[in-house]
Amino acid sequence: MTALMGAFPDCNQSSVFCFSVTAAPEPSVMPRLMAVFSQLGLVPDKWYSTLEGRRADGLSVDIQLRGLDAAQAVHLANTMRRIIEVESVLTYEKPSELNLYDAVPYAR
Numbered sequence: 001m002t003a004l005m006g007a008f009p010d011c012n013q014s015s016v017f018c019f020s021v022t023a024a025p026e027p028s029v030m031p032r033l034m035a036v037f038s039q040l041g042l043v044p045d046k047w048y049s050t051l052e053g054r055r056a057d058g059l060s061v062d063i064q065l066r067g068l069d070a071a072q073a074v075h076l077a078n079t080m081r082r083i084i085e086v087e088s089v090l091t092y093e094k095p096s097e098l099n100l101y102d103a104v105p106y107a108r
Helices: 029-038 070-081
Strands: 015-023 046-052 058-066 086-095
Touching: 015 070, 029 058, 029 070, 070 086
Parallel strands: none
Antiparallel strands: 015 058, 015 086, 046 058
């Protein structure tokens, strides 16, 4: 537990926060992203990553997590933006009644 998060997220809250991260395809990027969540005692509900481009010159990571409030989601996104090699972090909030495995809307 941390002062910021208070306790583990309440999975019965009404929304799912989605984070779409683009980064350089470096081996250290994904562990650094996961560390943002693990340092706060959080385990994402969904984590999907792909190499992008013909030469695999980009990394795309889509992460979904239930039970956050907007301030917590903003804090997580801002923390991920400070990671070396991360180019952008887009966020989206969707109602929890949508399936966690629905496509995450993001801009390219």
